[in-house]
Amino acid sequence: MSPYPKTISTLIAALSAGLIAHSAQSDTIYHGGPILSMVDDAPFLDAVLVRGDKIEQTGRLAELEVNCQTPCQKIDLQGRSLLPGFIDAHGHYTMTLDFLAYKNVASPPVGPVKNIAALIKQMQQQSQSSSKGGGEHWILGAGYDDSLLAEKRHPTRQDLDKVSTTQPVFIRHVSGHLGVCNSRCLELAGITADSKNPEGGVFRREAGSQQPNGVLEETALDAIHSVFPEQGLEEQLARIPELDKYYAQYGITTVQDGATSNTGLALLQQASQKQLLSLDVISYPYTAWADFSKYTPSAGAKQPYQNHFRNAGVKLVLDGSPQGKTAWLSAPYHHPPHGQGEDYQGYPILTDAQLEKQLTEFFNKGWQVLAHCNGDAAAEQLIQVMSKLKKKGVHLDRTVMIHAQTVRDDQLSRMKELGIIPSFFVAHTYFWGDWHRDSVLGLDRAKRISPLISAKRQDIKYTIHNDTPIVPPNMPLLLWTAANRETRSGKTLGQDQRANIKDALKAITINAAYQHYEEDSKGSIEAGKLADLVILDRNPLMIPPQQLKDIEVLETIKGGKTVYKRSPNTQ
Structure with missing residues (x-):
C-alpha cells in the first residue's frame, strides 16, 4: 500500500467511514499486547487503566482490574501495540487547511505531476477561488517540485499563462518558500521590471532582461499577500473536523501550527471557542505576519489549553x-x-x-x-x-x-x-x-x-x-x-x-512533548498523564527497520476518546 493518496481530499473522503468519536467515559483497561511506555525505567507495560481523559494506573492486569470502576471496559489488544499518541514537532496546521483547497501539483507519491505539461493540465482542472479584494477569481495550486519535474526547472509565468491569461494563477513550491505567478498575478501584485528585490527575497528575472519570470523567492512572496484570495472564516471552520481526521489517521494527537498568520490565529481562536478541535493545536505566530497587539503577554510556552488550543x-x-x-x-x-x-x-x-x-x-x-x-x-x-x-x-x-x-x-x-x-x-x-x-x-x-x-x-x-x-x-x-x-x-x-x-520513537513522543513544555502531561504512558494513545498493527521495536513505513495506525485516542479508527475496508 502506498503511504500517500493521490490527493489529500481523496484521502479525507476515504477516511470518513472509518472515523468514530464516542463520549463514553467509563474506565478502560488496555492489555494483551506490547505497550511501549517511552519511559526508560519501565519501557514495557502489562496493562494500562484509563479513567476519563487521564491515565489512572499502569501495572499488572490483575491489579488494574481491582481498581477498574463499573462499568469497566477491557480492550484486548490481541498482539497489537499501544504507544503514546504521536506529537507533531513542527508543521503548519492552518496552512495545511488552505492547501486542502488548492490543486495538488506535487510529484509522486504525493501527487500526479511529472512534468510541466502535466502541471498545466492539472491546473486547468482547478476550480476558481474568489478573492475578497477586487472580485478577482484565482486559480491556485500547491506542491510543485522543480527537482522532480522532468525539465528540472521551475515553471514560469509563460507556463502558467497557458492556464489562463485573464485570471490570476499562482502555485506554491513544495518547500513553501517559493511560488510562481502568471502574468495576471504579477500585474495585480504590481511586480514589474522596475520592482526591486525585497530584503531577504528575490523576484527572479527572464534571461537577459529585468522582466520578472514569475518565480518569487522568500520575502518576495509578501508582494502578493495584499491581493491573494482568502477563504471565508465560516468555510474554514466547517473544514476543521476533516483536517483533524487527516492528522489523526497517522496517530497524531498534538499538532503544531508553526508560523501562524493573523487570519490563522483568528481561525484557531474561533475553532477553540466553538469547540471544533478534537486534537491539541499549538500555535507559534510568525513574526513577519503576526499582529502582536492581539498576542497578549500571558501567551507563552506554559499557557494552558482552551478547548484544545493554545x-x-x-x-x-x-x-x-x-x-x-x-x-x-x-x-x-x-x-x-x-x-x-x-x-x-x-x-x-x-x-x-x-x-x-x-x-x-x-x-x-x-x-x-x-x-x-x-x-x-x-x-x-x-x-x-x-x-x-x-x-x-x-x-x-x-x-x-x-x-x-x-x-x-x-x-x-x-x-x-x-x-x-x-x-x-x-x-x-x-x-x-x-x-x-x-x-x-x-x-x-x-x-x-x-x-x-x-x-x-x-x-x-x-x-x-x-x-x-x-x-x-x-x-x-x-x-x-x-x-x-x-x-x-x-x-x-x-x-x-x-x-x-527507539530513539526515533522518542523523537515523536516524549522528546516532542519536552520541546513543547508538555512532558508532564504527554509523550509517555504514565499515571497522571493524558490518555493520548495510538494503537499500531505491530510493534515498531520488533520489526526490521525497512518495515517501519508499512506500519498501520489502527486507532488514535485523544484524552481517552477515539478520534480515529481504521475501517476494515481501508486499503
Whole structure:
C-alpha cells in the first residue's frame, strides 16, 4: 500500500467511514499486547487503566482490574501495540487547511505531476477561488517540485499563462518558500521590471532582461499577500473536523501550527471557542505576519489549553529552503541556481541586529522561539546572537532550531550549551536526498543532513518532523526515514547518521512533548498523564527497520476518546 493518496481530499473522503468519536467515559483497561511506555525505567507495560481523559494506573492486569470502576471496559489488544499518541514537532496546521483547497501539483507519491505539461493540465482542472479584494477569481495550486519535474526547472509565468491569461494563477513550491505567478498575478501584485528585490527575497528575472519570470523567492512572496484570495472564516471552520481526521489517521494527537498568520490565529481562536478541535493545536505566530497587539503577554510556552488550543511562542525565519536553493550555507551550493554565480551560498532573511532585537523582546516576554534554520550559516547566526544574549543574562530556555538540516558538529556542541533543541526534517533524506546529493550539497554535505547520530553523541534531546503540508504527516514513514535514510532511488544517504528505532520513537513522543513544555502531561504512558494513545498493527521495536513505513495506525485516542479508527475496508 502506498503511504500517500493521490490527493489529500481523496484521502479525507476515504477516511470518513472509518472515523468514530464516542463520549463514553467509563474506565478502560488496555492489555494483551506490547505497550511501549517511552519511559526508560519501565519501557514495557502489562496493562494500562484509563479513567476519563487521564491515565489512572499502569501495572499488572490483575491489579488494574481491582481498581477498574463499573462499568469497566477491557480492550484486548490481541498482539497489537499501544504507544503514546504521536506529537507533531513542527508543521503548519492552518496552512495545511488552505492547501486542502488548492490543486495538488506535487510529484509522486504525493501527487500526479511529472512534468510541466502535466502541471498545466492539472491546473486547468482547478476550480476558481474568489478573492475578497477586487472580485478577482484565482486559480491556485500547491506542491510543485522543480527537482522532480522532468525539465528540472521551475515553471514560469509563460507556463502558467497557458492556464489562463485573464485570471490570476499562482502555485506554491513544495518547500513553501517559493511560488510562481502568471502574468495576471504579477500585474495585480504590481511586480514589474522596475520592482526591486525585497530584503531577504528575490523576484527572479527572464534571461537577459529585468522582466520578472514569475518565480518569487522568500520575502518576495509578501508582494502578493495584499491581493491573494482568502477563504471565508465560516468555510474554514466547517473544514476543521476533516483536517483533524487527516492528522489523526497517522496517530497524531498534538499538532503544531508553526508560523501562524493573523487570519490563522483568528481561525484557531474561533475553532477553540466553538469547540471544533478534537486534537491539541499549538500555535507559534510568525513574526513577519503576526499582529502582536492581539498576542497578549500571558501567551507563552506554559499557557494552558482552551478547548484544545493554545499559543506557545513565536516563529522566526532566518533563511530559506535547501531544495529550493534559498537556504543560507557557509559554502557554495554544489550546483547554484540558474543565473547565480559559482560562489552563491543562499542568503539570510534577517540581519544580526534585527535578529538580536527580536530575540531580546521575545525572550524577555517569556515566549518560546522557534527559529527556522536550514543552512549552517543561518544556524551560525542564531548561535552567535544567542551566545551574545546569554552573556547579557537573557534567559534562553528551550529555543528550537527548526529543520537544522546542515548543522555541523561544532554547532551542535554550542547549541547544547545554549539549550537549543534541534528539530530535524529527516524526511528530506527520502523526498530530496537524491537532489541534495547530486545538485544542492554534493555527497559529503548531503550525507550529513539531519545528523541524528551526531546529536545523540552529544546527548542532545532532538525531535523529528514532517513539516506538513510540505510532506504529508505520515508518522510511520517519518520513523522509516530516520532509521533507514533511504532516498527515492533506493540509495542510503548517510549510513552512520541512521537512528535506532527507539530513539526515533522518542523523537515523536516524549522528546516532542519536552520541546513543547508538555512532558508532564504527554509523550509517555504514565499515571497522571493524558490518555493520548495510538494503537499500531505491530510493534515498531520488533520489526526490521525497512518495515517501519508499512506500519498501520489502527486507532488514535485523544484524552481517552477515539478520534480515529481504521475501517476494515481501508486499503
